Amino acid sequence: MSDAARPDVDALAAAILAGERAALARGITLVESKRPDHRDQARALVQQVMPKTGNAIRIGMTGVPGVGKSTTIDNFGAMLIEQGHRLAVLAVDPSSTRTGGSILGDKTRMARLAASKGAYIRPSPSAGTLGGVTAKSRETILLCEAAGHDVVVVETVGIGQSETAVADMVDVFVVLMLPGAGDELQGIKKGVLEIADIITINKADGDNAPAARKAAAHYRAALDILAPTSKVWKPPVLTQSGLQSDGLETLWATIKDHRAKHQAAGLFAKRRTDQNLGWMRDMLRERAMERLTRDPDLRAAIDVAEAHVAAGTLAPSIAVEQLVKQANL
Template identity: 60%
Template sequence: MGVMDALADRLIAGDRAALARAITLVESTRSDHQARARALLTDVMDHTGGAWRIGMTGVPGVGKSTLIEALGTRLTGEGRKVAVLAVDPSSSRTGGSILGDKTRMGALAVDPNAFIRPSPSAGNLGGVARKTRESLLLCEAAGYDVVIIETVGVGQSETLVADMVDVFVALMLPGAGDELQGIKKGLLELAEILFVNKADGDNTTRARRAARDLEAALHLLAPASPHWSPVVLTGSALSGDGMDRLWDAVSTHRQALEQAGALEQRRADQQVRWLWSMVEARVLDAFRADEAVKTAARELERAVASGRLPASEAAERLLKAGTIKL
């Protein structure tokens, strides 16, 4: 039995150290590690697909960590195994992560039925997303039946996360009127459940008003799925109020998609899009690394930047300059 076979067996048996090692392998940029990671994923594919895949976004300060911990500990208390993964668009620039370390989710971090993994810090956002997708599969193979993928509400990270989960939850801060105008239309189009957090004390009235305004805004948008109309909830992760309502909404959403046969179709469509996004990334990387392309690109970029050459003609010349065989 080879080393990878042993790692796959330990992973499937639910060994946390094996899961951590497997994810480290997936996150590595070394070509030999990438080959081993692909072999490992192929070995465990039959054990994937069993988790509830939940995406969660919200601006910094909205209370994502508190909510994920409150929801996660509620689920582990019911006997579920919960994994938390992060997609952080800032990590590739700063080397940091949304999760940073596990101190933000102290109780969940020491829960034997929970696994928390910060965002990989290397590579562009597309690379981070690929590694997170593969980590998701590894968590499923290790027996985690709820995987929460967390992202900060900036850039294109929401779109990437929405394309790897079954349900997408957006956390909102209490506040109405002018604050609503700052919410990206794209986020409302992606969100299937909106949860107005920090709805406690003096914020309760503002949270209810925000919920009404969000509901009104949603009526102006076509639902992302014909099988589900987005819902708006209020609650407080700090007090635990609303966690039951949130999980009920996640369960109702899943039931609606399963009954329509849409959950299986959503995952199938996601897998095919993942396939092509990885092909595109590999082809582009190989093309950019080609010496002839690098040489031609310097002059062509200057010509385009100065207005001497249209981008379309420069692109054609650059493609012809390439010597890679795909």
């Protein structure tokens, strides 16, 4: 980074650490930018605030469309703010194919949080990244923590492989499900159950209450046949009404219990370490691909190799070896 750009980063870092919302927004915009000079500044910014990160509880939340994620997060977040917490919500949305921007109105979907000074909502356009998860969500989490938010919720769209990507950047992964008669497992992949730390049946109020209890029993039975992913935690199945804020205290208590048990066993720090290493490797692969595709000669060679592989005249392994040699990797 040039010396001229450095003072701006220093000032931005100081403003973020002071909890200035406008500065946090500018910082996130910076890390989401694809401009090479912005990337240099973003890396410097994240490095400066790193000592003040890592203290938040990072919560991933997913569920099929219509399950009530936004209502749950709105009332769950409002409850936490009343208890003195500062909340950041990163709502990872599908992107408009024309503009690359977020197509969901996050601040209208979470009206209580939008009106609260203790909450920060950030819709993150995915711009075509895997499963709707932005490539810069991890950096955004760090900036929110540096700004003093001690609870960070990452909401996924609940499609594709976004669930796994989000589970790999949070401390606890919550899956919201709908009550239903005989449809409890419909629309949910086995893989999501395997990565869930907590399952909660939403809309468990009024006439839905019996169906919610039945659904919970089905999920408990399904979880019993899956190998546990943690030696200190068996995913519980809860019931709640996000709309009526019923059961949200239990959800929060369960999230804290998950953290406490993993900290006591030394697994919490290991999970964070593994995530950071995975983050580094993902970025390394991304930068290597950028280098390959940015060079016009290599890009042309990749196009030729892809055509031969598609035609069945060249083995993929041979194509890769040829490209690696040409790139001097």
